Amino acid sequence: MQISKWKRIVIKVGSALIAPHGNGCSSHYLLSIAQFIVRCREQNIEVVLVSSGSIAAGSHLFPGEVKNIATKKAMAAAGQTEMMATWDKLFDFPTAQILLTHADLKDRERYTSVRETLFSLLEYGLLPIVNENDTIVTDKLKVGDNDNLSAMIATAADADALIICSDIDGLYTANPQVDKKAKLIPQVAEINDEIYAMAGGVTSSVGTGGMKTKIQAAKKAVSHGITTYIVNGFTEQSFNTLLQGGNPGTVFLPEQNPLKENIHWMTHTASAQGEVVIDCNSSPELADDPSKLKSEEIVSVNGEFAIGDTVLLTNNDGTKVAKAEVNYSSCLLSYLSEQTLDVEAQENLTTKGPIISDKNIAILNKSE
Ligand SMILES: Nc1ncnc2c1ncn2[C@@H]1O[C@H](COP(=O)(O)OP(=O)(O)O)[C@@H](O)[C@H]1O
Numbered sequence: 001m002q003i004s005k006w007k008r009i010v011i012k013v014g015s016a017l018i019a020p021h022g023n024g025c026s027s028h029y030l031l032s033i034a035q036f037i038v039r040c041r042e043q044n045i046e047v048v049l050v051s052s053g054s055i056a057a058g059s060h061l062f063p064g065e066v067k068n069i070a071t072k073k074a075m076a077a078a079g080q081t082e083m084m085a086t087w088d089k090l091f092d093f094p095t096a097q098i099l100l101t102h103a104d105l106k107d108r109e110r111y112t113s114v115r116e117t118l119f120s121l122l123e124y125g126l127l128p129i130v131n132e133n134d135t136i137v138t139d140k141l142k143v144g145d146n147d148n149l150s151a152m153i154a155t156a157a158d159a160d161a162l163i164i165c166s167d168i169d170g171l172y173t174a175n176p177q178v179d180k181k182a183k184l185i186p187q188v189a190e191i192n193d194e195i196y197a198m199a200g201g202v203t204s205s206v207g208t209g210g211m212k213t214k215i216q217a218a219k220k221a222v223s224h225g226i227t228t229y230i231v232n233g234f235t236e237q238s239f240n241t242l243l244q245g246g247n248p249g250t251v252f253l254p255e256q257n258p259l260k261e262n263i264h265w266m267t268h269t270a271s272a273q274g275e276v277v278i279d280c281n282s283s284p285e286l287a288d289d290p291s292k293l294k295s296e297e298i299v300s301v302n303g304e305f306a307i308g309d310t311v312l313l314t315n316n317d318g319t320k321v322a323k324a325e326v327n328y329s330s331c332l333l334s335y336l337s338e339q340t341l342d343v344e345a346q347e348n349l350t351t352k353g354p355i356i357s358d359k360n361i362a363i364l365n366k367s368e
């Protein structure tokens, strides 16, 4: 989808662009990005910015070896204000700070709240600037990289395009800093294992994600129908080419049958609070429609979850079948799976309808 058809876009800017030397923010490489944002808004394209750089910006205030994760979180707390100020002074319209963790996105109620805030900010003409809330993240709570965060935000915002600004022109057949014969791939129609295999990890001294997380992000976005670009954020030409409707780097084409928003959220953002092991071998229809699950087909229940939580449904051979909203607690399902109940007793216990919601359910591909 070219710029003329865009109504809303998300732009992700990595640490290397905003804090190129890892000792405070510099607007040097941000001017062309800011100009691109201004040009998009002039064409009535709403923009959401996902910006890294708080840790890189704050690190110089904490000299010496990074002692522990608490120091890194303190760097983020210190650098976040500088990162926001660096962006804010480039625009003559207001910016707004949104700090999130994965906990805010994997909880459906909080995810919906984030969407509402984003839409309200855009309605009033502000530029939302999103970053992970590194000050409070833990391994359990974090997204971990802003490439994947930007894809989750693009989905939440129903964006038409996601532009990931990197320190390289796009996805190459291999890491060009390692393989001098590597070639730029202008277009990716399908993200498969071969594409993932091309992507190496982090190379910049301040980056977190590397190319792997950019491919993961592209997969999340294209499966929601969002055209995704990896472009070189260091060159103004990248943005001039985009403004002319061209592709300056690698474009990942949107999937033809994008997932509905709630199914996409369940597939790519929701985290399972527990696991229900089911017996698809004796009930093969369950593999295609686990919402028909009956208590006697439950093999075991792992973890603790409440009504309305997301659970992972796995076959008793370990294959992941689906992620879905569960209508009963782990306690009741454990009881039901261990009992041999007659139909009447079952009906008395399962008055809330099907065990698994037939609305919020995402059948998983084998590779997920
Ligand atoms: N197949 C690949 N194509 C392009 N770059 C790759 C590939 N594999 C690994 N890389 C490395 O990924 C880097 C970009 O990711 P990263 O280091 O996180 O920087 P940034 O977040 O600023 O984009 C590139 O500079 C490159 O060294």
Ligand SMILES: N[C@@H](CCC(=O)OP(=O)(O)O)C(=O)O
Pocket (backbone or CB within 6 Å): 013, 014, 015, 016, 051, 052, 053, 054, 055, 056, 076, 131, 132, 134, 144, 145, 146, 147, 206, 207, 208, 209, 210
């Ligand atoms: N939330 C972190 C950014 C983490 C991250 O993904 O960084 P990068 O790989 O430079 O985009 C920060 O602000 O430093």
